[in-house]
Amino acid sequence: MSEDAYIHKVLPGSPGGPILFVFHGTGADETQLVPLGRDLVPAAIVSPRGDVSEYGAARFFRRTGEGVYDMGDLARATAKMSSFVKAHARPVADTTDGKFSAVLGLGYSNGANILASLTFAEPDLFDAVVLMHPLIPFQPEIKGSLAGKRILITAGRHDPICSPNLTARLEANLQSAAADVTVEWHEGGHEIRANEIEAARRFLAARPGQGA
Template sequence: MLPDAGVVSPRGDVSEMGAARFFRRTGEGVYDMADLARATAKMASFVDGIKAQHPGRPVYGFGYSNGANILASVMIARPDLFDRVGLLHPLIPWTPDPAPGLKGRQVLITAGSNDPICPWPLTERLADWVAAQGADLTTAYHDGGHEVRREELAALAELLRGPAPAAL
């Protein structure tokens, strides 16, 4: 999508039945909030380090499912870290505190209205919260489930290829 971009792809440090995840869960859609806080701080520190190595360069983040969840948590805690954020099928089962630093930041949220992993009402609640923070929100929804569809990839490409971010 961006042939000249540097790509950094962190991997989660938590194993759940052999799958790498970014934080522990106690059940489907039930987060270990203390571990999420640990993972959020760790990821924010990681991104800070990348930004320090490349001063003045825009930083775009995108993630799918568990990757979208950790990215959303970092975006909520540290809205200053990313110029653009793409959240593909995020699940945020809590109401975040206000994050005025999201004002003007570009955020994409994609989802399936019949997603059994990320319930539709929680997706809508997150999108409403992001919009209320003043972010430049774009959504790409489909009538399917947890799979990523072509229209979501097109929306992500548009987010990533869009004009250079305005100074915030």
């Protein structure tokens, strides 16, 4: 079943509330971002573990070097994860109106990359996404409309993994697709810092049209 396609962790939320999917970074697992998700927004949380092993480190898709992606495996992973998200986000019987109030996504590093790929492939899959330190070294092919889609990118100005120019290029690509993009910078590297956590909290709390 798609619902069990990944080893994953589920934390229940309030009936009729949102559901938040969180995607870990390379070498972590399904527990990495659950505390952060719980801190950011009151929501049901689903956290899958990447199904690719890179010398024992869990990832969501294969690569052949730093920033060099196996694009065929990224396509495989995107399709598989899309089915997983849909299976968990489908209407459920214990919510007040039969569905979650919003489907949200948050990913860090490799998790941000798979979340970005999902957003490119299926713009309607999430209502809002937080991409923490994504690295998108390719030109996105957006299959559908991102018009008005709320996206927060967080990044470090001295990130040794994702250079600021690639973050700026991703922002420009998303803006050219009419997405509602906000970027939160800090002066460090690839680590998550307090200001981006606070930016994510404001972003996820905002309703459509309110901005981040």
